[in-house]
Amino acid sequence: MTRQRIVILGGDLSGAMAAAYLGHHLPSKTYEIFYVNNGPLVKSEWCASSYSDLRKFNQKIKIGEAEFAKSCAASLKLGENYTGWGPSSYINSFVDYGANIMGVNFIDLMLQQGLYNSIDDLIPYSLPVRAAKEGKFLPPDTKGRPIVSDFDYGYHFNPQAYASLLLGRAKSFGVEMVQTRSISESADLIINATGTPLNETDNFMSWIGCKSYTARSLAPQSSKLSLTTDITAKDKGWTLTASDQTQDIVIDFFFDEEMGEHQHHCGRLSKPWSDRVLNIGFAAICVEPLMGSPLRLMQHDIERLVKLFPPNLTDPIEREEYNRQTVSTYDRLWDYHALQYASSSAWQRDFPLTAKATHKRDVFAARGRIVTYEEDMLFRDNWTTLFLGQGITPQRIDPFAENLKAKDVNPQLNAIEKIITQALRSMPRHEEFIAKQCAARRFAYK
Amino acid sequence: MDNKKVTSIVIVGGGTAGWMTAAGLCATLRNQELSITLIESAAIGTVGVGEATLPHIRFFNQRLGINEAELMKATKATFKLGIEFKDWGKIGDSYIHPFGNFGEDIARVGFHHYVSRAAQQGFDIHLDKWSLPVMAARHGKFQLPHPDPNNILSSFGFAYQFDAGLYAKFLRAFSEKRGIKRIEGRIIDVNLRSENGFISSVKLEDGSDIEADIFIDCSGFRGLLIEQALETGYKDWTNFLPCDRAVTAACEHEGPSLPYTTATAKSAGWQWRIPLQHRTGNGYVYCSDHISDDEAAASMLADLEGDQRSEPKTLRFKTGQRNKSWHKNCIAIGLSGGFLEPLESTGIFLIQEAITNFIEMFPTKDCPQIDQDEYNRIMDLNFERVRDFLLLHYVATTRDDSPFWRHIRDMELPESLTYKMELFKSSGRVVSYDVGAFKDPSWLAVYYGQGIIPRAYDPVADHIPLESLPQHLGKVENEVAQAVESMSRHGDYIRQYCNAA
Structure with missing residues (x-):
């Protein structure tokens, strides 16, 4: 039996991720995989800040955490710090706030008790937010108590180094590295990770975000290694700052297409996969790096591809299902970005929302519930934080919260706060943790 | 406010x-x-x-603080591990749609893909033997699930027939x-x-x-x-589900107490059999275009297992x-x-x-309109998804032995369902969703049970060497068989747990 030929056209980080992941998962008896090297990474800075689930991706392809952190100069990330977007700055982390008390959602409870005036009032009840502010880090103790063991974290890291690590892993899984694209002529499946769609006929659906950017890497600007990606609203756009172990990555995004060094157009293909060409990464979708979105979509698209991999690559039905899931995942994630822009008081500009995004915002504004759609990638309280952080406070609260008594609630709130305080006391500083566990050769915070 | x-x-x-x-x-x-x-x-x-009910009812009752044994006693209830479907894929077929999985994933690939792979080598495709609730039902066994999630005796859900x-x-x-x-x-x-x-x-x-x-x-x-x-x-x-009437009657119970409901496809619809502690409920759901009320009642009564205990009652519905x-x-x-x-x-x-x-x-x-909209959105999803799942039972068949079945064969189907079936037929992938009663294992049970067998399986399943596959599958089969052997008889369990008499 001849093997099916898969050719990955490198370009952005998704190519290296696909090479390692496919190489590990697809049996080499039936598939031969080629990776076409294409020079330095496209939009590499956009991938320097992850969501928490990158950890699972690494686990699946047997990349250990210390190995990853050392070779990619990774620092730890507990959330994103949004400044200038809403009335005060706020951190969006990877875990829900507090805990349900007597069956009542934590936010409803705070509102009902009159303890909520701004999102700052929630800080005492979030371990990752407090740890980020204190500059401390220790991975969750899986055997610990719920409040202090159920948080999660991501990374700030060097994407170019990650690509090298992934390609090394891919080679060990039998993926062949080639220099020319000609091999794709005989491919059964071309995975286009070049950053630009291959088939021009595909419809591109545009979204309104920023239109240009300038990216820089700088020597560390602070003596402390931040545990958050800083997302700061500016007059003409916004700025992302992410610090790995050796450098700071700074990207300025502008609404005006003339202001940045590079232009970009937010949007997605209506059919990322058609015939034998599958577009992934920036070739399929351009979404700005809020909550690690571009990297996260690369990861999920690759995992989805393997989950739905067609035994017969000429069958259209798996492609159709891949496109259906992928496009609605893109759209729900874009809803988050659009709401981030549209509900901000930083700019007087129009940002259109889908009907689903509007419904989500309106249900929250009316009664504090987060509507969940299928293919929604974000945690409930990622949305809650976005809405509250930008000053949308629910008009009504859960009727179940109405009769809670302060004397029953307060001891529990105090207990949550105290558990977190105790946990923080035993956590090392972020810099100490890295120095001890996973410092890269040029670690800058020794 | x-x-x-x-x-x-x-x-x-x-x-x-x-x-x-x-x-x-x-x-x-x-x-x-x-x-x-x-x-x-x-x-x-x-x-x-x-x-007959679904396992979800237990959470409803628990939230109300209702004691299970007390409720079962008061409603003359039996336990339900699933539904047996007879004569659906073709006359003579029988399978059970259980409240539980068929085997566990191996290397993050669904168990059924390995079954499909083994089937290409001539192995028996019937999923029954890899499901504890199916085998327990077939043997008339029941006991409450084991509290340890690692114990195979915990690997099922249950509901009631009451x-x-x-x-x-x-x-x-x-x-x-x-x-x-x-x-x-x-x-x-x-x-x-x-x-x-x-x-x-x-x-x-x-x-x-x-x-x-x-x-x-x-x-x-x-x-x-x-x-x-x-x-x-x-x-x-x-236009999708043409049955519009049902005729029902209770009868005496015959034979051992069975922890499952039966739905038998008939010439103009299907007939249920629901065993309670003291009697058996029966009903023929039919399409009035294809059978008269009298004929339906006669057909229903002819299929009773024991003496009739109530007069036939006809219901109309749309x-x-x-x-x-x-x-x-x-x-x-x-x-x-x-x-x-x-x-x-x-x-x-x-x-x-x-x-x-x-x-x-x-x-x-x-x-407020926003409350209505969100509520209706969720309820619409629930109804449509149940509708498609029911329709699958009628569509996944080779039956054309009566005008009713020929009508079904020629019916135009909702695209939401044909799409799901096409994907499954190709490589055994189930279109998943969050809201809705029936999740992947339920779709698998009906697909395989009614003869929809994927042409191919997940290519990642090839990582397990073919030679060791029979051993993997055989191990699960043995574990299930041994566990079922150790379980109580359903009738005995009812008598000691919640006897109504």
């Missing part, structure tokens, strides 16, 4: 839907200053919907004890508010007007409030869903909200979903 607070709810109708709603509301909203009144008339009969009339009675006592007011009377008129068309009150035969902020319509098919008063409209799905389950200040729960034939015992499940979602979206007096 306080003047907008809902202070009164009237539930119209006291069948399963009415009393489940009453019990659900009074248990979860007990701290609210809320008066709940249920109006029912003994003169109007109730339809004993779905004497007398729905007695369940309603049980919940009535529960609700009345908790302060629900019951009014005996027939409603002769519904008064609407001129400014917004909301229901202001219902008028009873004795001339009294009963006012409330919210009205819950549990009046059954006719939709006394949601349709007769508010003219909400109905989505007709008989499969479909109310355009809006919640319209203005009226929420339609139960048959007034929509009807789907009880092929997969979804009647009580849909009632429960309606109650749970209503509590989640509990409104203010003005019933």
Whole structure:
């Protein structure tokens, strides 16, 4: 039996991720995989800040955490710090706030008790937010108590180094590295990770975000290694700052297409996969790096591809299902970005929302519930934080919260706060943790 | 905010839907200053919907704090591990759709892909032997799941087969004890508010007007409030599910006590068999275009397992869903909200979903549109997904032995279903969703059970060497067989756990 030929056209980080992941998962008896090297990474800075689930991706392809952190100069990330977007700055982390008390959602409870005036009032009840502010880090103790063991974290890291690590892993899984694209002529499946769609006929659906950017890497600007990606609203756009172990990555995004060094157009293909060409990464979708979105979509698209991999690559039905899931995942994630822009008081500009995004915002504004759609990638309280952080406070609260008594609630709130305080006391500083566990050769915070 | 607070709810109708709603509301909203009144008339009969249930009902009862053994005793209940489908894929077939998985994933690939791979080497494709609840059902065994999730004896869910009339009675006592007011009377008129068309009150035969902020319509098919008063409209799905009548009767129980329901496909529909502790419930669901009422009744009676215990009763229905389950200040729960034939015992499940979602979206007096929209969105998903799953049973067949089955064969199907089937046929992938009663294992059970076998399997399954595959599959089969051997007989278990006699 001849093997099916898969050719990955490198370009952005998704190519290296696909090479390692496919190489590990697809049996080499039936598939031969080629990776076409294409020079330095496209939009590499956009991938320097992850969501928490990158950890699972690494686990699946047997990349250990210390190995990853050392070779990619990774620092730890507990959330994103949004400044200038809403009335005060706020951190969006990877875990829900507090805990349900007597069956009542934590936010409803705070509102009902009159303890909520701004999102700052929630800080005492979030371990990752407090740890980020204190500059401390220790991975969750899986055997610990719920409040202090159920948080999660991501990374700030060097994407170019990650690509090298992934390609090394891919080679060990039998993926062949080639220099020319000609091999794709005989491919059964071309995975286009070049950053630009291959088939021009595909419809591109545009979204309104920023239109240009300038990216820089700088020597560390602070003596402390931040545990958050800083997302700061500016007059003409916004700025992302992410610090790995050796450098700071700074990207300025502008609404005006003339202001940045590079232009970009937010949007997605209506059919990322058609015939034998599958577009992934920036070739399929351009979404700005809020909550690690571009990297996260690369990861999920690759995992989805393997989950739905067609035994017969000429069958259209798996492609159709891949496109259906992928496009609605893109759209729900874009809803988050659009709401981030549209509900901000930083700019007087129009940002259109889908009907689903509007419904989500309106249900929250009316009664504090987060509507969940299928293919929604974000945690409930990622949305809650976005809405509250930008000053949308629910008009009504859960009727179940109405009769809670302060004397029953307060001891529990105090207990949550105290558990977190105790946990923080035993956590090392972020810099100490890295120095001890996973410092890269040029670690800058020794 | 306080003047907008809902202070009164009237539930119209006291069948399963009415009393489940009453019990659900009074248990979860007990701290609210809320008066709940249920109006029912003994003169109007109730339809004993779905004497078989889904595992979800246990969570409903647990939330109410109901003791399981006590409830089972009071409703003469048996345990249910699944449904046996006979003669569906073709005449002579039999499979069980269980409350549980078929084997565990291996290397993150679904177990059934390995089965498909082994089948290409000539192995038997029947999934039964890898499912504990199926094998337990086939052997008439039952005991409560083991508390240790690593023990194979924990690998199933269960539901009940009970007398729905007695369940309603049980919940009535529960609700009345908790302060629900019951009014005996027939409603002769519904008064609407001129400014917004909301229901202001219902008028009873004795001339009294009963006012409330919210009205819950549990009046059954006719939709006394949601349709007769508010003219909400109905989505007709008989083009997909053409059965429109059922004839029912109870009979004496014969043979050992079985922990499952049976649904047997017949020439113009299908017949259920639901074993309770003291009798067996039966009903023939049919399409009146293809069989007369008398013929259907005769056919149903001819298939009874024991002596007939009640006169045949005929019901008429129209499969479909109310355009809006919640319209203005009226929420339609139960048959007034929509009807789907009880092929997969979804009647009580849909009632429960309606109650749970209503509590989640509990409104203010003005019933904001946004609350209605979110509630209706979730209920529509529930109904449509159950509809497609039921339809799969009719479509996944080679039967064409009667005009009814030939009609089904030539029917145009919803694209949502043909798409799912195409994907499965290609490589055994199930189109998953979050909201809805039936998840991947249920779809697998029906696909495989009715002869829809994927052409290929997940290529990642090739990582396990072919030579070791029989050993992997055989190991699970043995574990299941040994575990079933160790279980109690269903009849014995009922006798010691919840004997009604």
